[in-house]
Amino acid sequence: MSGAFAAIVRRDLQLGLRRSADSLQPLFFFVLALALFPLGVGPAAEVLERIGVGVIWVLALLAVMLSLDRLYHADAEDGSLDLLAQGALPLELVSLAKCLAHWLTSGLLLVLVSPLLAILMRLPADALGPIALALLLGTPTLTLIGSAGAALMIGARRGSALLALIVLPLYIPALIFGVSAVEGEVMGLGGRAQFLIQGAMLLAALALTPFASAAALRLALE
Amino acid sequence: MLSAEGLACVRGGRLVFEGVSFALPPGDALLLRGPNGAGKSSLLRLLAGFLAPSAGALWWDGKPALADPAEHRARLHLVGHSNAIKGALTVRENLRFAAAIAGAPMTRIESALGGFELTALGDVPAAYLSAGQQRRLALARLLAASRPLWLLDEPDAGLDAANRAHLTRAVAAHRADGGIAVIATHRDLGLEALQVLELAP
Numbered sequence: 001m002s003g004a005f006a007a008i009v010r011r012d013l014q015l016g017l018r019r020s021a022d023s024l025q026p027l028f029f030f031v032l033a034l035a036l037f038p039l040g041v042g043p044a045a046e047v048l049e050r051i052g053v054g055v056i057w058v059l060a061l062l063a064v065m066l067s068l069d070r071l072y073h074a075d076a077e078d079g080s081l082d083l084l085a086q087g088a089l090p091l092e093l094v095s096l097a098k099c100l101a102h103w104l105t106s107g108l109l110l111v112l113v114s115p116l117l118a119i120l121m122r123l124p125a126d127a128l129g130p131i132a133l134a135l136l137l138g139t140p141t142l143t144l145i146g147s148a149g150a151a152l153m154i155g156a157r158r159g160s161a162l163l164a165l166i167v168l169p170l171y172i173p174a175l176i177f178g179v180s181a182v183e184g185e186v187m188g189l190g191g192r193a194q195f196l197i198q199g200a201m202l203l204a205a206l207a208l209t210p211f212a213s214a215a216a217l218r219l220a221l222e
Numbered sequence: 223m224l225s226a227e228g229l230a231c232v233r234g235g236r237l238v239f240e241g242v243s244f245a246l247p248p249g250d251a252l253l254l255r256g257p258n259g260a261g262k263s264s265l266l267r268l269l270a271g272f273l274a275p276s277a278g279a280l281w282w283d284g285k286p287a288l289a290d291p292a293e294h295r296a297r298l299h300l301v302g303h304s305n306a307i308k309g310a311l312t313v314r315e316n317l318r319f320a321a322a323i324a325g326a327p328m329t330r331i332e333s334a335l336g337g338f339e340l341t342a343l344g345d346v347p348a349a350y351l352s353a354g355q356q357r358r359l360a361l362a363r364l365l366a367a368s369r370p371l372w373l374l375d376e377p378d379a380g381l382d383a384a385n386r387a388h389l390t391r392a393v394a395a396h397r398a399d400g401g402i403a404v405i406a407t408h409r410d411l412g413l414e415a416l417q418v419l420e421l422a423p
Contacts, residue, residue, distance in 0.1 A: 007322030011311070018310040079304030082272070083363075086295045088325030221272045 004089040005097045012101030022070065026063040027109045033059050034117050045122045052121030053131065053182045060110050060135060061142060061171050067106045068146040068167070069160055071098060076154040076220055085221055095213035096206075099140075099147050107139025123186070130185035137198040138178040144205040145170045151216035174201060223247050224269075224287070224371060224402050229278035231264050238264050239421055240277065246404070248370075249397045251413060254406040256421030262406035263303070265421065266373045269404060270300040296325075298371035303379075305360040309349025313340055313359055316348050317366050326367030334365035338388055354380040361389060364396070372396060372403040378411060386411060 016023040037055055041047050075081045075098075084094050114135050115128040123131070149167040153159035181194030223246065230240035238261035246252055254262045267273045269280065271291035280287040287294045307316055317331055335341045338358035343351065348359060357380045364372060372393070378386050390412050393403050405411070 004323045004325055007319055011308070011315075011319050014315070015308060015310050077304075078308070079302055079306035080308070082300060082302060082304075083306045083320060084323060085272070085292075086270070086298065086300060087323035088296060089323060090292060222274075 004087055005093055008084070008089070008094060008097035009101045009104075012098060013104060016101070016105040023067075023105045024109075026067040026106045027113065029066060030059050030063040030110055031113060031117065033062075034120060038120065038122075043122075048122045049124070052118065052123045053127070053179050053186070055121065056114065056117055056131060057134075057138075057175055057178050060107075060114075060139060061168075061175060063110060064106055064139060064142040065146060065164060065167055065171075067102070068143075068150040068163060071102050071147055071150045072154050072217070072220075073150070081154075081217065081221065085217070091214035091217050092210040095147055095151065095217065096210045099143050099210075099213075102147075103140050103143045107135070107143055110139055111135045127182060127186045130182045130191060133195065134178045134181045134191075134198065137195065137202055138174050141174050141198070141202045141205045142171060144202075144209040145174075148209050148212035148216060151213045151220065154216070154220040174198070177201070223281075223283050224404075225281045226269075227279050227281070229265070229268065229275045229280065231261060231268055231273065232276040233264060233273075242278070242419065242421075244417060244419060246402045246417070248400040248402060251393065251397055251403040251405060251416050253413070253416045253418045254404065254421060255408075255418060257423055260421035260423045262421060263375050266300065266302070266375050266404065266406060270298055270373050271295050272300075297369055298373055299364050299367070299369050300373040300375070301360055301364065301377055302375045305356045307348045307351075307356050307359055309347060312345050312347055313351070314344040316359060317362055320363045321366040324363075324367035324369070330366050330368070334362045337365045337392060338362045338385060352380075354382060354385070357381060358385055358388075361392070365392060370401050372401060372405075374403065374405045374407075376407055377405065378407055378409055 034055065038048060085091060111132055114131050118128050118131050146167050149163050152166065153163045156162060177194045177197045181191035181198060184191035184194060225245040227243050229242040231238040242265060244252055254265060256262055264273060268275055271288055271294040282294065314331065317334060318328060321328060321331060335344055338361055340358055340362055343355065348356065351359065361377060377389055381389065393413060396403060
């Protein structure tokens with residue numbers, strides 16, 4: 001069973017690497033959209049610093065959402081979903097394996113580039129660590145919640161607009177606590193409580209969303 | 223032993239078929255016949271536990287097969303219309319993945335490739351295969367992981383005569399091992415001692 005889990009993660013990573021143009025899209029979107037902000041609102045440090053954390057988080061959220069489409073869509077289209085459903089692994093764990101691979105090729109990359117982008121938004125040096133940590137805790141939650149939405153949208157034509165409607169409201173808590181954790185740290189108030197809540201949300205998502213995703217996948221198999 | 227009793231299927235408010243009954247002891251095969259739209263694919267998906275029957279019951283070794291659809295699916299291979307192939311992976315990688323998620327050992331990969339003349343293509347990305355070659359790769363999964371029930375939906379689509387013969391041999395060997403096969407096809411695959419089920423539209 002663990003072999004099947006590893007096989008799914010490995011295959012999705014392989015597919016991601018071999019279609020790197022596709023899989024790097026969320027990262028490019030994240031970096032390019034963020035680079036527009038200093039041009040749009042002007043390079044004044046006080047403005048950028050004020051909006052920086054929020055902008056980074058909102059764009060991370062959108063970047064993850066844009067990449068949700070590839071989580072199940074291709075597998076449903078080419079019949080691989082049937083194959084996965086005939087496998088030794090329950091669909092709950094199938095969806096968890098796919099979420100892990102998806103996060104490694106989207107959320108993790110956002111975490112890795114976030115310090116650079118924080119500098120671009122002229123955030124103070126002591127914000128770089130908290131931003132990376134908040135994204136490290138928050139982006140897996142985004143992927144997991146999005147997975148349930150993406151599984152529901154299998155087979156829906158022009159599903160991406162509908163997907164945004166379903167998923168974005170569920171992203172709001174992750175956004176609020178992600179931003180306030182970093183701002184607490186920067187203002188010297190401490191962000192420990194918010195980080196803990198982020199961790200709790202991640203654990204809750206890990207425990208609950210695979211069941212929602214699997215239920216939606218079963219509907220899609222009919 | 224796979225047996226069905228009065229199976230019916232309703233899709234989109236339309237009755238696709240009803241009253242489908244058969245009994246397949248180990249080593250038997252059932253040929254599904256009928257014009258397009260008669261419900262051959264729906265019946266196969268129903269037998270695979272993907273669709274719930276609107277009436278009737280399906281039994282495996284005397285127990286209700288669909289009580290736990292996931293457990294039922296783990297004892298069968300369904301080769302549907304789509305080949306479930308990733309073009310970015312090589313032929314061998316596709317097959318190894320199928321065996322890995324089926325929980326099967328990797329020992330039968332090479333013989334499965336050989337069974338459908340794919341050995342020479344093993345390291346070619348599957349995107350470069352022709353339609354017939356992709357079909358052969360989908361069929362090679364049958365040999366890569368051993369499972370007692372084969373559900374084949376027009377398995378011979380796009381196959382040349384030589385590979386149709388390989389398919390016939392594979393099904394015969396599967397039956398000789400005590401396996402069961404349900405096959406929907408329009409062509410004569412040269413299989414012996416078949417039960418035939420005619421589905422009317």
